[in-house]
Amino acid sequence: MAVFTPITETDARALLADYTLGELRALRGIPSGIENTNYFLTTSQGEYVLTLFERLTREQLPFYIDLMTHLAEHGIPVPHPQATRDGRRLAELNGKPCTIATLLPGKCEMSPQAAHCEQVGATLARMHLAGRDFPSVQPNLLGLAWWQQTAPVVAPYLDPAAAAMLRDEVDVQTAFAQTDACRALPQGPAHCDLFRDNVLFAGTREAPVLGGFIDFYFAGCDTWLFDLAVCANDWCITHASGAFRPELAQALLGAYARVRPLTDAERASWRTVLRAAALRFWMSRLRDFHLPRPAQTLTPHDPTHFERILRLRRDGDLFPLP
Numbered sequence: 001m002a003v004f005t006p007i008t009e010t011d012a013r014a015l016l017a018d019y020t021l022g023e024l025r026a027l028r029g030i031p032s033g034i035e036n037t038n039y040f041l042t043t044s045q046g047e048y049v050l051t052l053f054e055r056l057t058r059e060q061l062p063f064y065i066d067l068m069t070h071l072a073e074h075g076i077p078v079p080h081p082q083a084t085r086d087g088r089r090l091a092e093l094n095g096k097p098c099t100i101a102t103l104l105p106g107k108c109e110m111s112p113q114a115a116h117c118e119q120v121g122a123t124l125a126r127m128h129l130a131g132r133d134f135p136s137v138q139p140n141l142l143g144l145a146w147w148q149q150t151a152p153v154v155a156p157y158l159d160p161a162a163a164a165m166l167r168d169e170v171d172v173q174t175a176f177a178q179t180d181a182c183r184a185l186p187q188g189p190a191h192c193d194l195f196r197d198n199v200l201f202a203g204t205r206e207a208p209v210l211g212g213f214i215d216f217y218f219a220g221c222d223t224w225l226f227d228l229a230v231c232a233n234d235w236c237i238t239h240a241s242g243a244f245r246p247e248l249a250q251a252l253l254g255a256y257a258r259v260r261p262l263t264d265a266e267r268a269s270w271r272t273v274l275r276a277a278a279l280r281f282w283m284s285r286l287r288d289f290h291l292p293r294p295a296q297t298l299t300p301h302d303p304t305h306f307e308r309i310l311r312l313r314r315d316g317d318l319f320p321l322p
């Protein structure tokens with residue numbers, strides 16, 4: 001249950017007094033998610049999601065809130081943080097920072113088909129382009145520096161072969177970051193966690209309509225290729241093995257490239273960046289599995305899934321970029 005901080009109707013009414021979003025009609029805790037406390041909030045004017053931030057600091061939060069605002073105002077389907085009467089998009093409730101954002105239509109699709117991957121690819125490329133003139137910069141906080149710090153912390157929980165692979169991959173990524181090839185990769189604000197559970201679809205399974213991208217709280221400035229690799233490693237695979245399914249990879253990557261054609265530098269770096277994307281989630285899952293936060297009540301995701309994907313990508317399981 002992802003309600004770490006319970007909110008009462010009285011709390012919600014007091015919060016709504018700072019907004020011009022109408023009167024409270026209903027408040028319902030959202031059971032999924034692992035990072036924040038989320039509630040569906042219905043008012044006389046519409047439907048919203050109230051998020052209380054449990055991990056991110058007040059200094060870090062404006063980047064995410066301003067990025068979602070910028071993207072929503074550029075026509076990208078993402079939650080639009082609402083402003084208080086005095087113009088703030090971050091408020092406070094029960095001692096925690098919070099925001100009220102628009103509710104997007106649809107639900108997540110955990111068994112995607114090519115039509116879903118196509119819409120994710122095209123919308124991801126539109127999102128990258130829309131982020132080009134976003135003025136704030138905050139790095140992906142779970143990027144290279146975090147991998148370097150975290151590898152010695154999680155490696156002791158692995159068998160010797162897996163620990164050696166982890167250390168080698170961090171070394172490979174450290175060396176790659178120093179290359180001109182890496183520096184040539186286009187970059188900007190990136191979602192960095194665009195898994196199947198962070199995209200909503202309305203419509204039908206046969207004719208899906210993308211409702212939006214949610215959960216921007218791992219976003220940061222990174223290469224756009226890293227964002228695409230995170231997506232490909234989750235959307236375009238056979239779950240049991242982690243191997244690419246060509247029809248899904250073709251749909252995601254082809255649709256992305258039709259909106260933003262990929263560069264030669266990106267094609268040359270694809271394999272290394274797919275490995276980086278697998279390493280990132282292997283490490284965060286290892287940390288959450290072996291070193292859970294004190295209040296963490298949810299079953300952690302299986303780290304071996306991304307260990308398997310990393311091994312496959314290192315062994316050359318790829319789908320070439322168009």
Ligand SMILES: Nc1ncnc2c1ncn2[C@@H]1O[C@H](COP(=O)(O)OP(=O)(O)O)[C@@H](O)[C@H]1O
Binds near residue numbers: 034
């Ligand atoms: N703006 C939104 N519109 C519709 N549903 C949302 C929205 N934000 C969150 N949700 C719902 O809340 C769930 C948990 O949100 P999420 O941001 O993934 O949580 P966490 O950051 O804790 O992982 C999502 O799976 C989705 O069902």
Ligand SMILES: N[C@@H](CCOP(=O)(O)O)C(=O)O
Binds near residue numbers: 195198281284285301
């Ligand atoms: N996508 C990550 C976990 C992050 O959880 P989310 O619910 O905030 O998207 C993973 O699969 O390890």
